[in-house]
Amino acid sequence: MDVECSTSARSKDFPVSYLRNYTKSAVEKRKVTVSEIDRALHNLFSTRMRLGLFNGDPTKQLYSDIGPDQVCSQEHQALALVAALDGIVLLKNADRLLPLSKSGISSLAVIGPNAHNSTNLLGNYFGPACKNVTILEGLRNYVSSASYDKGCNNVSCTSAAKKKPVEMAQTEDQVILVMGLDQSQEKERLDRMDLVLPGKQPTLITAVAKAAKRPIVLVLLGGSPMDVTFAKNNRKIGSILWAGYPGQAGATALAQIIFGEHNPGGRLPMTWYPQDFTKVPMTDMRLRPQPSTGNPGRTYRFYEGEKVFEFGYGLSYSDYSYAFASVAQNQLNVKDSSNQQSENSETPGCKLVSDIGEEQCEHIKFKVTVSVKNEGQMAGKHPVLLFARHAKPGKGRPVKKLVGFQTVKLGAGERTEIEYELRPCEHLSSANEDGVMVMEEGSQILLVGDKEHPVTIIV
Numbered sequence: 214m215d216v217e218c219s220t221s222a223r224s225k226d227f228p229v230s231y232l233r234n235y236t237k238s239a240v241e242k243r244k245v246t247v248s249e250i251d252r253a254l255h256n257l258f259s260t261r262m263r264l265g266l267f268n269g270d271p272t273k274q275l276y277s278d279i280g281p282d283q284v285c286s287q288e289h290q291a292l293a294l295v296a297a298l299d300g301i302v303l304l305k306n307a308d309r310l311l312p313l314s315k316s317g318i319s320s321l322a323v324i325g326p327n328a329h330n331s332t333n334l335l336g337n338y339f340g341p342a343c344k345n346v347t348i349l350e351g352l353r354n355y356v357s358s359a360s361y362d363k364g365c366n367n368v369s370c371t372s373a374a375k376k377k378p379v380e381m382a383q384t385e386d387q388v389i390l391v392m393g394l395d396q397s398q399e400k401e402r403l404d405r406m407d408l409v410l411p412g413k414q415p416t417l418i419t420a421v422a423k424a425a426k427r428p429i430v431l432v433l434l435g436g437s438p439m440d441v442t443f444a445k446n447n448r449k450i451g452s453i454l455w456a457g458y459p460g461q462a463g464a465t466a467l468a469q470i471i472f473g474e475h476n477p478g479g480r481l482p483m484t485w486y487p488q489d490f491t492k493v494p495m496t497d498m499r500l501r502p503q504p505s506t507g508n509p510g511r512t513y514r515f516y517e518g519e520k521v522f523e524f525g526y527g528l529s530y531s532d533y534s535y536a537f538a539s540v541a542q543n544q545l546n547v548k549d550s551s552n553q554q555s556e557n558s559e560t561p562g563c564k565l566v567s568d569i570g571e572e573q574c575e576h577i578k579f580k581v582t583v584s585v586k587n588e589g590q591m592a593g594k595h596p597v598l599l600f601a602r603h604a605k606p607g608k609g610r611p612v613k614k615l616v617g618f619q620t621v622k623l624g625a626g627e628r629t630e631i632e633y634e635l636r637p638c639e640h641l642s643s644a645n646e647d648g649v650m651v652m653e654e655g656s657q658i659l660l661v662g663d664k665e666h667p668v669t670i671i672v
Contacts, residue, residue, distance in 0.1 A: 285343035290462070293343075297459040297466035299594065302479035303452070303528040305444075310428055310451035312473025312530060313387060321359040322381040323349050324421060325391035326368045327434045329361060333368070333395045336436060336458025344461055348391050348432065351464035355472045360385065364421075368395040370412030375420050382424040389471070390418055394435030404495075408440040408488045415443055422449035432456060432467060438485035440521050455481070476530045476593035478620070484513045485521035501609050514611040525598050525615070531589025531625070535597070535662040538630055542579035544669045545637055547652055562654040563645070564672040566638045569652065574638035581633045583661050587623035596620045597661060599633050601640055604656035604667065609646065613660065616640035635659075641670065 239245040261267065265274040303311070327333050331345040353359050360381055366372045382388045392414050399405050409415065422429050428451025431444055436458055444450045454470065454477075456463055469475040493508050502510035502517050509518030513525070547569050566574070585597055597620070602613040617633040617640075635641070641657050642650045654672045658665050 281343070284340075290343055293460055294462040294466060297456075297462045298469065298475050298477075300457055300459060300479050301463075301466055301470055301477055302455045302481055302526075303470075303477040303530075304455055304481075304522055304526070305450070305453040306528050306530075307428065307448070307451045309530075311430065311454075311471060313430075313471055315355055315472050318356055318387050320385040320387075321352065321356040322378075322385035322388045323352055323359050323361045323391065324364045324378045324381065324388065324417075325432075326363055326365045326370065327393055327395065327432075328389075328391035329363070330395075331461075331464070333434055334456075334459055334463040335461065337396055337400050339460075342461035346461070346464040348464045348467055351468035352389065352471070354465075355468060364390075364417050365412065365414065368393070368397055368411060370410075370414045370417065373413040373417040375417055378417065378421050379424040382421045382429070383426070385426075387427065388421060388425045388429040389432060390421060390429060391432045391434070392418060393433035393439065394437070399435070399437055405437060406491070408438055408486060408491060410439060410441065418444060418450070419447065422447055425449065428452070430454070430471065434458060438483060438521070440485070440488045442487060442521055445521065455479075473530070473591075476589075476591045478527065478529055478594045478596060480525050480527040480596050480598065481522055482524070484516055484524045486516070487519050487521055490518065514614050517612065525600075527596075529589070529593050529595065530591050531587050531593045531595075531623075533593075533595055533597075533623075533662070534586045534588055535664045536584040537659070537661070537664060537666040538582040538584040540579070540581050540659070540666055540668065542577070542668065544671065545577055545579075545641075546671045547573065547577065547637075548672060562672060563651045564654075566642050566650040566652060569638055574636070577638070578634060578636050581617075581635050581659065581666075583631045583633070584628060585621055585623065585631060586628040587625060590625050592622070592624045592627075594620060594622050597631055600660040602658050602660065603643075603653065604658055610643055610653075614640075616659075637670070641668070 236245070236250070240247060264276055268274055271277055327348065329347045329349040331342065331347045335342065349359065349361050362377050362381060364373060364378045392410060394411070398411055418431065428449050430452045431450050432454045433439060433441070434456055441453065444453060454467065456467055459466055466475070470477050490509070497506065497508055499508060500511045500515045502508060502515060510516040513523060547564055581599065583597060583599065585595065587593060587595070596618055598615060599617040600613045601616045603610045606612065616635060619631050619633070621629055621631060623629060637652065642652045645651050652670055652672060654670055657668045657670060659668060
């Protein structure tokens with residue numbers, strides 16, 4: 214009710230009369246309280262009041278004259294490009310195939326059902342784009358004679374015409390395949406049944422890669438994990454880029470990255486699971502692994518199965534090196550003044566975070582400084598992710614968890630230092646079997662890139 218979905222969407226799934234027909238009955242059956250309805254109404258109308266919708270003539274109010282010229286200002290369009298550039302993830306770049314040379318590519322084949330469709334860049338819940346540019350059009354800004362073929366009948370790819378794409382691959386200098394998903398495969402109230410690419414997409418990709426003169430570039434659109442193990446392991450597929458649904462500037466962003474005008478730095482926001490993960494029932498929502506049922510766990514924190522690509526993964530045209538420059542605390546003592554274990558904790562060597570108390574939790578915060586160097590020849594915008602894990606895995610502990618991240622801009626050969634504030638009661642605690650946050654005695658490991666640093670906890 215707070216967001217009015219059921220009263221504003223006119224469809225068979227969200228009939229306009231839903232609240233009108235069922236709210237009174239829900240109150241009478243004590244499934245909803247009047248106070249809950251009042252809270253929702255308060256949220257709705259307080260926002261409308263802030264917008265000035267009750268201040269008289271709506272055409273004379275503060276936000277009444279916002280038009281396309283303001284929405285599509287140069288500043289906003291520049292921000293759309295930055296968002297797209299920052300979000301694109303380089304998943305594979307064998308033998309540094311990317312970036313392509315602007316002068317070295319005389320002919321280009323662009324193939325795939327997502328290559329020449331600007332709507333598929335927008336995903337779901339979007340307004341009219343200020344500019345509609347397809348990926349094909351973006352690439353033609355660099356290779357004007359780029360040839361194109363759809364390859365599949367649509368993104369579902371129930372039929373694939375391989376003859377022309379294969380011929381293009383055999384004759385053109387470079388091939389870029391633009392595949393993946395769209396809203397026919399995933400959206401609100403439409404779940405995917407598989408993690409593999411739809412229909413005959415894998416067959417088309419493999420056939421084109423085999424025929425190409427040199428390793429191809431595979432671009433994937435889509436908002437959820439995809440099992441592209443076949444492409445990851447195929448030596449004729451040199452590079453893989455995941456663009457998500459990058460918005461109106463996505464085509465321009467992809468072209469800039471492919472031709473080296475921008476150094477990619479995006480990281481995956483979720484783990485990409487293999488197709489076998491679909492065997493775990495959707496009704497089994499336990500996060501921790503359950504070997505007896507075949508559930509390998511969920512999310513990067515607990516999943517213990519094979520990964521296609523993991524949360525936080527992403528390559529760059531530059532290599533980066535890390536070092537722990539300083540860690541203010543190598544040992545944390547969270548014993549109380551009586552040096553007694555928490556009376557409420559039934560597990561030896563554990564202390565409830567609630568028993569440590571806000572004051573001590575605040576007191577034991579400490580700084581971690583990480584040194585980062587761009588070892589490459591190209592400037593880059595680089596996210597630095599700081600993780601923590603328990604030194605002894607198992608017993609329901611997370612495999613690791615993200616405790617901080619910052620983005621730095623570094624020129625070629627440049628070094629800088631990043632400071633994180635670590636809050637042990639939040640970052641070095643974990644939930645026990647009852648869902649209560651506890652701190653365990655022993656060693657926690659801080660991780661950044663390939664570097665580790667131990668922190669000892671005494672409870």
